[in-house]
Amino acid sequence: MGRPQIYLKDWCLEDGLLKAEFLKKESENPRGLVIRTHQGYSPNFNIYPHFQSGNFYIGILRNGLSIQVTQSCYEKIKAKFRTFKKNDKDKNKIKKQYYLDHKTANFLSKFKEENHFDREEIVIEYLVRKNQSQELQFEHFKKIDQSTIRVQNLKNELANCKNLCAQAENDKLDLQVRINELDDLLARAYALNDFFKETLQEHKIDFHHPIIDDETARKYKFEIRNNLRTHLD
Structure with missing residues (x-):
């Protein structure tokens, strides 16, 4: 059973751009099957006079040009x-020749069938x-x-922050x-100081503010810190 008949108008639709390129190159070839006309393409009767016999068929290419040829053409x-x-x-293919072992050759044949x-x-x-x-998928999954x-490291850093x-x-x-x-302790110290001061004045006891040297100041600072620490603990 032969191939089904494909009319020229339908033939022009499939692979339209490639067929337009093919016919263009044919028309540029002095011995090509067709020549370029104002409307499109027609048979090259000068080289193939037998194309004149038979009815003409018309098709429209994807580039808008028409082709009008006989059945033989x-x-x-x-x-x-x-x-x-x-x-x-x-x-874009390169011809290669290989020697394969029987197992590989049989695998290819079976896979083909x-x-x-x-x-x-x-x-x-x-x-x-x-x-x-598969390699591209592996690389994709690896990147994921x-x-x-x-992301997990960033989450850990965020949690740490x-x-x-x-x-x-x-x-x-x-x-x-x-x-x-500390404010409370200082307030109590000021209150106690005022109490002693008023008591001395009430009993008409003269007093003078003592000169507090650095060593004495450090001693009282130490006591204040201990009292503060003991109070907080």
Whole structure:
């Protein structure tokens, strides 16, 4: 059973840009199948006079140009385009020859049959691309894992900062308590001093403020700190 008939107007729709490029190159080739006209493309009767026989068919390319050819010319165009398309597809490919062991060769053959690939080279390309895709996925997951670790580290640092802030707040409260207690001790000391002063004056006892040297001041500071510490504890 042959291939189904594809009319020229439908043929122009599939791979439209590539076919437009193909026909352009054909028209630029002196021995090409078509020539360029004002409307588009027509058969190259000078080189292929037998294209004149038969009815003409018209198609519109993706670039807006028309092609008007006979059936015989159209068949040649289709056949030549298939070669052009294959060459365009394979232009970035490099021919390689390998020696494979029987196990690998049998695997490729079986894989080709089970997955309905046309050629074993397609199987190799498929397996290589699949491996490349897996490597990309691995790198992606690796980056995700690294990002997760960085996020966790940042969370730990944030929690540590919160703990430090809480500790600083507690220290601030403790310091305020100590300041309040010190104020209380100083107030009591002033009150006691005034009491002694009034008592002396009441009994008409002369007194003079003693000269307090640094050593005496340090002694009383030490006692005040001990009293403050004992009171707070």
